[in-house]
Amino acid sequence: MRQSGSFKKYINRDLSWIEFNRRVLEEAEDAATPLLERFQFLAIVSSNLDEFMSVRVAGLNDQRKAGYQKADFTGYSPQSLIKRIIKRTERVTKQQYRVYRDLMRMIAKEGVLLQPWEDLNEEQQDSMKSYFQDIVYPVLTPMAVDVSRPFPLVHSKELYLAVVLRKNDAAETDMSSERTFCAIVQVPSILPRTIPVPGRRNSRKQSFLLLEELIKEQIGLLFSGYETEAVHAFRVTRNSDLTLNEEGAEDLLQEIEKELRRRQRGIPVRLEVEDGIHSHALELLKDELGLEDDVYEIDGPLDLGFLSKFANMLPNLDHLRYPRVEPVYPVEFEEADNMLSVLRERDVLLYHPYESFEVVNDFILEAASDPDVLAIKMTLYRVSTGSVLVQALAKAAESGKQVTVVVEIKARFDEERNIAWARQLEKAGCHVVYGLAGLKTHAKITLVVRREGGSLRRYVHVGTGNYNENTARLYTDAGLFTCHPDIGADASALFNEMTGYSTPHDWRSFAVAPIGLKPKLFDLIDKEIAHAKAGRPARIVAKMNSLSNQSMIDKLYEASRAGVKIELIVRGVCCLCPGVPGLSENIRVVSIVDRFLEHSRILVVGGGGQDQVYISSADWMTRNLTRRIEIMCPVYDTGLSQMLLNLLQMNLHDNVKARELLANGSYVRVSNEHTPLRSQFEAADIPLWKTVAVGLENE
Structure with a gap:
């Protein structure tokens, strides 16, 4: 291995993104990928590049034209970065069209x-x-x-x-x-x-x-x-x-x-x-x-x-094509006449796309028709065309329930659709709020308030992905149903902050950005550092889409130097350099690009041998931690925590579609010397992660 002095401390965000798009392109090149799915990956490369150019490169051009020359924390000025982006993008584009010509020759052999x-x-x-x-x-x-x-x-x-x-x-x-x-x-x-x-x-x-x-x-x-x-x-x-x-x-x-x-x-x-x-x-x-x-x-x-x-x-x-995956209806609700009665007995964890998003629709539809439900509150960030959820919320409002919907009309490239939904909901009598000035509402949460025996009970759904029936078939995301009183109280407080003038809440369970999420993450990491220094088991396992916030990366470096074992599953951008002696030798980073878009955000901290598990709407990027309303929610039920641990275990042992990040910013496929394990295919076997305690090994 090269000496640590030859490595940069950080990987540039935009160059890391190009490497991610290259991994998507590799799926189009992979002969093991069904031919028509290879066309799909090639199309994704194009749409990804369109958005990258229209947002990231556009922003860099604005800086360059304004004469801004200061280097970012990875050492690049806008001028030098744009040159590298153009050069790398040209290489990716040429590779993309070589793949296109190869695929057209292959499909011609199939008579197309x-x-x-x-x-x-x-x-x-x-x-x-x-x-x-x-x-x-x-x-x-x-x-x-x-x-x-x-x-x-x-x-x-x-x-x-x-x-x-x-x-x-x-x-x-x-x-x-x-x-x-x-x-x-x-x-x-x-x-x-x-x-x-x-x-x-x-x-x-x-x-x-x-x-x-x-x-x-x-x-x-x-x-x-x-x-x-x-x-x-x-x-x-x-x-x-x-x-x-x-x-x-x-x-x-x-x-x-x-x-x-x-x-x-x-x-x-x-x-x-x-x-x-x-x-x-x-x-x-x-x-x-x-x-x-x-x-x-x-x-x-x-x-x-x-x-x-x-x-x-x-x-x-x-x-x-890939064999069709038919989402199953969660067994916990399959034979129940009433979803809320199930939740009074136990929490329920969902994992899409293997489990059907219809259960989320049914949750809202049941609440809309329940005479004892007084209020429904919900955040909407990206909503599908013909959304059942929107129709259910409108039905609830028309039946006299208090329905509040926080619609994020600044969701990039979905603004027009969200504006149309907002107006439809307002016509139905819903109280529509467009978020807070200067902040995007990215949290995914639903609150149902029901009158029961002279008191009120709160039922909550918290998710890592959008309330979108279409993407729920294409993205891997986790969702938690619960009526835990602390989570319910925090859900009420969160909606009051988003819709009214409430001051920041003393949260019982949630960590909420832009004020409290980052300090909570730092506190959890500091506790692992203390465990490591005291000789107790100390580890962090985190799954997210992107990691680019400098102070978060520095805190992970600090934990690594203290001896905390850190495993990160980061699908896209990662600005952290793993495996650098004296800096990050205790950190491993893998990226999984496969049939479904890995979208869930899950955190496990060892707690000195007592795992704490959280799900979140937030990636560890500056925008998520400082410019958006995001939530991180604990999973209190140990059985459900074990399910999430099982899913992470599969990701970390994937040796078919996982790539490991090297300290120089490049990715290599994980060695396939052992029995092939493809985590997305393993996750389709629901009993494997729902009923078998595989666990994560403490090293």
Whole structure:
């Protein structure tokens, strides 16, 4: 091993993110991944990169243009970091398109062809021409660019064609730029990107044509009197971060709606162009968009995000997909007539997607129809289209119950949907609160208040993931149902703080950001340090999406130096360097990228041999600890704590999809010398973690 002096103390957050996206790309490369699922991973790489560019890189560009030169705690200034991001992103993009070409060759062997125009026979071309005339042509709008018609607004992350034209009467030898004209045509996103092509006679193959390829072939119909010299696709990514003056906004809804309209006009941060684009078109785009360095020439279709829908639309190819996982209804509630009666007897732990999210819907529906339920309070961060929860809350309000919903309308890229839900809930009579100024409400909690025998009892659901039926099938998340009096009291106090003017509460069980969560975490770590120094068992096991807060990392380093054994399961960004002698030799970090998005946040502290287990909505990032309302909730029931320990045990022993972080910031696959253990597949065997006490070994 290299000497500790050759290692940096921290890994840069944005460079760590690129490494995470590279791990997603590795899943698309992995021959063991079913072929159509590899297309899905390739699409995820594209959508991830879009968000990274429109938020993180956009922010760095703002700093650079403002002349900000101070280095962050990892040692990078905005200027030096952007250079490294561009270089690494270019490498990832080239790798992504190599994988794309490989996958297209593989899917062709299965009888699925994404064909260029010239490979279609005359009958197929005639069919596509008819499709163009009937469906595509009426929605196209050619936009000329000249002295009288300025460069149009190019929307962020939409696909366009840059068309270079010449007058029909231009002499062949006249190549002057004055005879060259440019126009832009938007590829309509309202139409399918991949068009089914009628098959050849006696062929079982499925053929498709990209929409932009069809438009290119028929582009002359849009420009009569001109000859088409070149047509190439391009795409712009703009700064998509909202700039809100929450303190000065009289109506936060209106302020956000105004900012959403500005999002499409945000400053460009990336230009993707088709490889071989005409030099005149490229110079025009770069000049009009003000971009020079952030231009990526792509050897293939722009925006591979279309591959997700493409893979889903292919019939009779289930053998190229993961076997379907059907979430089971939790056995604790399966035969119960009344969920609340179960919770009066015991707490219940859920783990999605293996256990059905329907039980959360049923919890709200049962409360909505229960005449003894007086109030329902809930936070909503990202909600699915057609949400049963929203309908249940509306039903409860219409039946006369007091329903309070804290809707986070600043949830990035879900703002419009959340605004629509907020208005629907208000119409139904719910009391809708839009969070606190300057803070995002990221906590996931529901409180049901019920009258029982002359007193009130509180029932609570706390989760690590959003109240979203769709993502609950795709993300791994934990949820706790309980009527523990301390948790119920804290839930009431939390909603009072979010909706009223209550002062910070003396929490009985919760740790709440932005004020109390970080001190609570430090206190728990300090206790483990004391145990280690006293020779008692001391360990920390934590699972999260990202770890980037410097002071949290420094506290973990302190614990490692004291002898605390620390195991971290961090799916994405990790700025901590593990395994550095004298600094972090007692810390191990693994990342699991697999079929489901690892999303749960779980913490175990050894407590000198008495494990304490918590679930949380918060990652250990600065934004979660200081700029959001987050909660961390203890799991008091020892049986449920053991279940979470079992799940972490599986993660830590994964030797199929786990990668281990090295001190230099790179990741390597965990050795597979022993019996293969794939934690997500093991977790599908619910009795294994619900009824068998596997436990975590104390070292």
